[in-house]
Amino acid sequence: xxxxxxxxxxxxxxxxxxxxxxxxxxxxxxxxxxxxxxxxxxxxxxxxxxxxxxxxxxxxxxxxxxxxxxxxxxxxxxxxxxxxxxxxxxxxxxxxxxxxxxxxxxxxxxxxxxxxxxxxxxxxxxxxxxxxxxxxxxxxxxxxxxxxxxxxxxxxxxxxxxxxxxxxxxxxxxxxxxxxxxxxxxxxxxxxxxxxxxxxxxxxxxxxxxxxxxxxxxxxxxxxxxxxxxxxxxxxxxxxxxxxxxxxxxxxxxxxxxxx
Numbered sequence: 001x002x003x004x005x006x007x008x009x010x011x012x013x014x015x016x017x018x019x020x021x022x023x024x025x026x027x028x029x030x031x032x033x034x035x036x037x038x039x040x041x042x043x044x045x046x047x048x049x050x051x052x053x054x055x056x057x058x059x060x061x062x063x064x065x066x067x068x069x070x071x072x073x074x075x076x077x078x079x080x081x082x083x084x085x086x087x088x089x090x091x092x093x094x095x096x097x098x099x100x101x102x103x104x105x106x107x108x109x110x111x112x113x114x115x116x117x118x119x120x121x122x123x124x125x126x127x128x129x130x131x132x133x134x135x136x137x138x139x140x141x142x143x144x145x146x147x148x149x150x151x152x153x154x155x156x157x158x159x160x161x162x163x164x165x166x167x168x169x170x171x172x173x174x175x176x177x178x179x180x181x182x183x184x185x186x187x188x189x190x191x192x193x194x195x196x197x198x199x200x201x202x203x204x205x206x207x208x209x210x211x212x213x214x215x216x217x218x219x220x221x222x223x224x225x226x227x228x229x230x231x232x233x234x235x236x237x238x239x240x241x242x243x244x245x246x247x248x249x250x251x252x253x254x255x256x257x258x259x260x
Contacts, residue, residue, distance in 0.1 A: 049246070050112075050143055050239065050242070051071075051075040051077065051078075051079075052071070052075070053079045053080070053081060053139075054068065054071065054079070054081070055081055055082055056080050056082045056084070056087055056105075056107075059087075061086070061087050061090035061091070064083075064087055064090065064091050065090060065091055065094045065095075068080065068091055068094070068107070069094070069095070072095065072109070077109060077110035077111050077112060077142050078098070078107075078109040079107070079108050079142045080106060080107040081105065081106050081135060081139070081235050082105050082135075083100070083105050083107050084105070085102060088100045091107055092107075095109075101134065103130060103131055103134045104131065104135045104137070104138040104234075105135065106134075106138045106139070108138060108142050110142075111141060111142045111143070111144060112142070112144030114144050114145070114146060115144050115246060116145050116146065116172070116242070116245035116246050116247075117172050117245055117246070118171065118173075118245065119147065119170050119171050119172060120140045120145045120146070120147050120148075120171065120172065120173050120175065120238075120241045120242070120245055121149075121150060121168060121170070121173070121174045121175070122136050122137045122140070122147060122148070122149045122150070122174075122175045123149075123151075123153060123161075123164075123175065123176050123177065123184070123188065124149075124150075124151045124152060124153075124154075124177045125152075125153070125155070125176075125178035125179065125180070125182075125184040126152055126178075126179065126180070126203065127151065127152050128179065128201075128203045129178060129179055130152075132199055132201050132232050132233075133149065133175070133177040133199075133234060134234070135234030136175050136177065136234035136235070136237050136238040136241075137149050137234075137238075138238075139234065139235050139238035139239070139242075140238040140241060143238065143239070143242045144246075145241070145242055145245055148170065148171070150167055153184075154184055155181075155183045155184055155187060158187070161187065161188070161191075165191075168188070168191060168192050169192075171192065171194055172194055172244070172245050173194055173195050173197065173244045173245050174192055174194060174195070174196045174197070175196075175197045175199060175234075175237045175238065175241050176188050176197070176198050176199065177199040177201060177237075178198070178199070178200065178201065178214060179200065179201035179202065179203025179204045179208065179211060179214050180203065180208060180214065181204075181213060181214060181217055182198070182200050182215065182217035183217060185217075185218045185221055185223075185226050185228070186217070186218070186222060186223045186226065187223075188223075189221055189223025189224070189225055189226040190223040194225075195227065195241075195244050197226075197227055197228075197229060197237045197240050198218035198226055198227065198228040199228075199232070199234055199236075199237045200212075200215040200217075200218055200228070200230075200231050200232075201214065201231065201232050202231055211231035211232065212231070214231075215228065215230075215231055227240065
């Protein structure tokens with residue numbers, strides 16, 4: 001149940017179209033659903049404004065099919081992350097109306113009503129960072145944000161980033177996705193007057209330690225306003241950026257009758 005559905009239920013009670021006891025029973029059944037291998041959190045959208053998202057990595061194709069089916073029945077939008085092509089095919093066979101974004105490794109259906117104070121810019125340092133950047137972009141769009149992507153503008157050629165200054169100037173939040181030494185987050189943080197969310201990636205040679213070097217570089221940024229999520233966590237960066245972009249609890253509540 002999302003905030004829109006809960007509000008409609010309460011309005012029906014207020015108008016005498018539903019009994020308070022029936023509404024209470026409906027709400028009491030909703031908090032979570034036990035599938036044995038998973039407990040679906042149907043109240044997450046009520047608490048946070050975003051529904052639960054399925055993390056596909058390490059789940060079987062059968063588990064994903066079952067989870068997607070229950071989520072489609074109970075919430076909107078639907079987002080599944082880290083979906084391999086093989087698992088995506090299994091889910092799409094059962095639910096062909098989902099959208100598979102192979103670069104982002106996501107399955108999705110629907111999106112929250114577009115809102116937020118501005119645009120979320122998603123920047124990748126290199127082409128090899130694009131899968132994580134695309135995960136962030138898809139997630140941000142599903143969560144109701146306007147998104148602009150800027151790819152392959154790393155510090156090895158800063159003139160490429162300079163060419164994107166207009167796009168940076170339009171952004172209310174910037175997600176910077178970078179592997180290797182992860183310096184791009186600091187560079188962008190020194191150029192913009194909005195929050196920057198750094199996403200270190202596991203792209204790089206041996207001494208990058210699977211993204212640890214980029215992570216430490218971003219954590220040690222000398223540019224104020226740079227926050228950092230975990231390695232390869234495009235989804236987490238998009239959630240942080242969405243929370244910033246919608247501007248707090250009022251942005252989550254939305255207008256009566258609207259999905260927040």
